Amino acid sequence: MIAENIQLLRKRAGLTQEEVADIAGTSRQTFSKWETGESVPDVLACDKMANAFGVTLDDLLHYDEKANLLPFPPKGKHLFGTVTVGTRGQIVLPKKAREIFHIEGGDSIVVLGDETQGIALLKAEEMMEFIQKALKKGNEEM
Numbered sequence: 001m002i003a004e005n006i007q008l009l010r011k012r013a014g015l016t017q018e019e020v021a022d023i024a025g026t027s028r029q030t031f032s033k034w035e036t037g038e039s040v041p042d043v044l045a046c047d048k049m050a051n052a053f054g055v056t057l058d059d060l061l062h063y064d065e066k067a068n069l070l071p072f073p074p075k076g077k078h079l080f081g082t083v084t085v086g087t088r089g090q091i092v093l094p095k096k097a098r099e100i101f102h103i104e105g106g107d108s109i110v111v112l113g114d115e116t117q118g119i120a121l122l123k124a125e126e127m128m129e130f131i132q133k134a135l136k137k138g139n140e141e142m
Contacts, residue, residue, distance in 0.1 A: 002046075002061055003037035009053040009060070009072065010035070023052045050075075093121075 010020050021031035024045040033039040041049070043057075050060040055072050063072055073079060080094040093103060101123070103109070108124035 001064065002040060003035055005060055005063060005072075006041075006049065007035045008065070009049075009055065013053060020049060020052070024048050 006020075010017070013020075017031050017035070018028045021028045024031065024041060025048065026041070026045060030039070034041050046060055047057055050057045053060065053072075054075050055063070056075050059072055065071055070079060078097070078100065080097045083091045083094065085091055098104070103123065110122045110124050110127045112120040112122065114120075
């Protein structure tokens with residue numbers, strides 16, 4: 001999996017084997033072996049490549065575009081799948097989304113909407129922190 005991912009991401013980035021080898025701190029010959037699956041890079045080289053390609057280390061190692069039917073997600077961006085809206089408008093947030101954003105039962109969520117861009121969900125406490133910072137900054141500028 002990692003060999004295919006390294007090769008795919010390198011080609012998408014428009015980089016040569018030598019350019020990525022320099023980023024990873026190795027020779028072009030060693031990098032070539034990583035792409036063919038003859039050997040695997042160490043974790044430090046993987047981290048450097050993931051950062052250069054703008055993906056997470058986990059995705060560099062494990063992401064399967066064919067199985068997911070989607071290209072590599074950019075680092076920090078997530079597609080959690082679909083949810084079904086209940087008859088009263090309720091939805092269940094996917095477990096991975098709740099884990100990443102530290103959402104637990106009983107948390108308050110602010111629902112924002114833009115008719116051209118869609119709906120956004122924010123934890124209420126984070127929205128309040130943002131508002132307080134904005135007010136404080138506004139008062140300082142006066």
